[in-house]
Amino acid sequence: MAAFRTRCAGCHGTDGNGGEHAPTVYRAVAVNTDDQLLAIVRDGIPAKGMPGFKSLPEPELKSLVDAMKAMARRGRRGQPVRVSVTLTDGSKLDGFSLGSAATAREMQLRTDDQKVHLLRKADGDRYRRVTSQADWTSMHPMDGNRYSPLTQITPANAGNLHLKWVYAVPNSGRLQGTPQVYDGVMYVTDTNRVIALDAGSGARIWEYSRPFTEGLIGNARSRGNNRSVTIAGDRVFMQTDHAHLVALNRHTGQMLWDTEMADFRKNYNATGSLMAVEDLVVAGTAGGEEGVRGFLAAYDQKTGKEVWRFWTIPAKGEPGSETWDGIDIDFGGGPTWLTGSYDPEAKIVYWPTGNAGPDFNGDNRKGDNLYTCSILALDIRTGKLKWHFQATPHDEWDWDAVQPLVLVDTTWKGQPRKLLLQANRNGFLYVLDRLSGKMLLASPLVKKLTWAKGIAADGRPIMNPNSVPTPEGQLICPAVEGAANFFSTSWNPATKLFYVNTLERCAVYTKRVTPAWEAGKAYMGGGGRRDPNDKPQKFLRAFDIETGKVVWEIPQFGPGDTWTGTLTTAGGIVIYGDDAGALGAADAKTGKKLWSFPFTENLHTSPMTYQFDNKQHVGMIVGSVVYSFGLP
Numbered sequence: 001m002a003a004f005r006t007r008c009a010g011c012h013g014t015d016g017n018g019g020e021h022a023p024t025v026y027r028a029v030a031v032n033t034d035d036q037l038l039a040i041v042r043d044g045i046p047a048k049g050m051p052g053f054k055s056l057p058e059p060e061l062k063s064l065v066d067a068m069k070a071m072a073r074r075g076r077r078g079q080p081v082r083v084s085v086t087l088t089d090g091s092k093l094d095g096f097s098l099g100s101a102a103t104a105r106e107m108q109l110r111t112d113d114q115k116v117h118l119l120r121k122a123d124g125d126r127y128r129r130v131t132s133q134a135d136w137t138s139m140h141p142m143d144g145n146r147y148s149p150l151t152q153i154t155p156a157n158a159g160n161l162h163l164k165w166v167y168a169v170p171n172s173g174r175l176q177g178t179p180q181v182y183d184g185v186m187y188v189t190d191t192n193r194v195i196a197l198d199a200g201s202g203a204r205i206w207e208y209s210r211p212f213t214e215g216l217i218g219n220a221r222s223r224g225n226n227r228s229v230t231i232a233g234d235r236v237f238m239q240t241d242h243a244h245l246v247a248l249n250r251h252t253g254q255m256l257w258d259t260e261m262a263d264f265r266k267n268y269n270a271t272g273s274l275m276a277v278e279d280l281v282v283a284g285t286a287g288g289e290e291g292v293r294g295f296l297a298a299y300d301q302k303t304g305k306e307v308w309r310f311w312t313i314p315a316k317g318e319p320g321s322e323t324w325d326g327i328d329i330d331f332g333g334g335p336t337w338l339t340g341s342y343d344p345e346a347k348i349v350y351w352p353t354g355n356a357g358p359d360f361n362g363d364n365r366k367g368d369n370l371y372t373c374s375i376l377a378l379d380i381r382t383g384k385l386k387w388h389f390q391a392t393p394h395d396e397w398d399w400d401a402v403q404p405l406v407l408v409d410t411t412w413k414g415q416p417r418k419l420l421l422q423a424n425r426n427g428f429l430y431v432l433d434r435l436s437g438k439m440l441l442a443s444p445l446v447k448k449l450t451w452a453k454g455i456a457a458d459g460r461p462i463m464n465p466n467s468v469p470t471p472e473g474q475l476i477c478p479a480v481e482g483a484a485n486f487f488s489t490s491w492n493p494a495t496k497l498f499y500v501n502t503l504e505r506c507a508v509y510t511k512r513v514t515p516a517w518e519a520g521k522a523y524m525g526g527g528g529r530r531d532p533n534d535k536p537q538k539f540l541r542a543f544d545i546e547t548g549k550v551v552w553e554i555p556q557f558g559p560g561d562t563w564t565g566t567l568t569t570a571g572g573i574v575i576y577g578d579d580a581g582a583l584g585a586a587d588a589k590t591g592k593k594l595w596s597f598p599f600t601e602n603l604h605t606s607p608m609t610y611q612f613d614n615k616q617h618v619g620m621i622v623g624s625v626v627y628s629f630g631l632p
Helices: 002-007 026-031 034-043 058-074 327-331
Strands: 081-086 092-097 106-111 116-121 127-129 132-134 162-168 180-182 185-190 193-198 204-209 230-232 235-239 244-249 255-260 274-277 280-284 295-300 306-311 341-343 348-352 374-379 385-390 406-412 415-423 428-433 439-444 452-455 461-463 474-476 490-492 497-504 507-511 526-530 537-544 550-555 566-569 573-578 582-587 593-598 608-612 615-622 625-630
Touching: 002 058, 026 034, 026 058, 034 058, 034 204, 081 106, 092 116, 180 230, 180 608, 230 274, 235 274, 235 280, 244 280, 274 341, 280 348, 341 406, 406 490, 415 497, 439 452, 490 566, 497 566, 497 573, 537 573, 566 608, 582 615
Parallel strands: none
Antiparallel strands: 081 092, 092 106, 106 116, 116 127, 132 608, 162 625, 180 185, 185 193, 193 204, 230 235, 235 244, 244 255, 274 280, 280 295, 295 306, 341 348, 348 374, 374 385, 406 415, 415 428, 428 439, 452 461, 474 507, 490 497, 497 537, 507 526, 537 550, 566 573, 573 582, 582 593, 608 615, 615 625
16 A cells, blocks of 8 residues: 555545546456556556556556555445346346446446346336347458348438447547447457447446557557457457457456467567457468568467468468569568458358568569468368469559458359459459359459559459559559558448449559568568649449449549448448548448538548347447447
8 A cells, every 4th residue: 555655646546536636546446457457557548647657566566456456445436336136027137337336227237257238227227138139240240241131221211320329449549440249249449458338328348458569560559550359259359469369258358368479579460350260260460561471370269279370471492482583582471461251151261461572672572472462262170272362463562452352142144153352452353253263353443543454364464564663663553552452342232232432543653672671670662652643532432243343433522541441231221431531321222322420530440330229320430439320
């Protein structure tokens, strides 16, 4: 207690129950584990003015946590309250009301078996159970398609959508993730943090966090750059900024295991590319601009033990290494930073891979550079390669193939086919047979497309002259951002249309001499800059996948800087992010605009939908705020 009085009481009060400059510590004790409390004390909360105590020895840090817990046990305000409630069927639930005490309308109750029960006030003093009827358990559904069978929101009533609740993620930067919903609980990710919310109200249930890793390079060092968790049974799986895979108890947020996927000191990081499949967690890493050797791996859900690993850059002498002529095979990139898709019948996991390294300069890696910028089809049990398709051989434009892979069962040109669709960053829409990997169609996504005049029958691009980066700079279309990117695409089986937010933009690509690879430094051989004479524009386009033709499009009027995608439903609508900074709804068949909700920030996430308490919601994160919309 002496340490608390010396270091903390001046702000939090001598009893820890709040003072002039800081709130009660009781709530922090109620919703965080010991490890999380230790991290808060050590690192502080800079955005709220709370200093950290990184210089203190571990025993003193632990004594501060012990003091906080002891005061919370004696305190009265902000700690979990032990309650007994009667349900509408007459049964009783005993446990702790999480967060604040029960309100007049709802409660989140954790029983002694550590399970969370979501309750709403019914007649009198009784409560009724609520939960979700349509879950969303990874960045996108297992088939990669943001198509939902929910039907409550339709073209006839979409104009009545309104805001149901919001939750502002505290101490956060701009988030890029998609919320996950399972059994009525929504999981929202930040870098090294997961927050569990009541999906019907936004009330916080628990939070898991760990400190940022010192010495990282690449995207993971930015706050908000985790794009999802994945959920299976009673476990939530997340990736940390330094390429660890972590399993949490989904009811409490307690860590169950922690597995190192790769050594971050060799420039690896992770941004949330993972998916629970069968009894495995399949996960990839980032670092394509830092000279990593990409891989995809599968881990046992119960133990975190690695089951298999597929290297996206073959070692010297292995099949595929002949496509690397030069020293850069050792630093070839091929990251796996976006979630893949899974066919449970074929037992195949499909995963997209990233750029070849170094970006923009292929002088020291002549050849196709397998398996960069590719789609991989891997056996889920062994990780062995069944087939691959490389969209951009010898990538010198940073055109990752890391865009969603949409699995579709439909009639294609009169025959039932199992298809894979991808709107590729290189400017082409691809339709593949997902069992064989055969390309069935390659068609332009955008009009500004100069690097290739088309795609040959074998899937290789037919290059135009003067279409690679030069030291002086070469104008090439599409731009580095690509005609599409990691944001979601969707296909509707009723309309048989594929919905893509496309970007019409070109860039001036330059190359430079690449310095020798070093740990802790980026590994790039050039870059792209905007052409001042080129006006970018985004279009929501609906494609006929048999012809590749645009059936309808919605022009958008903004700066061309948004990174947001589409969602379609059995109700006959498309929900999409607009480049002007709004969430919109359109008729999935005709493209008629139905509804729009403006935000004050550029959009860097994609919408999702779920059903809670028998009512359909549309969820999206904008900036650091979670929004949930529904009908009256």
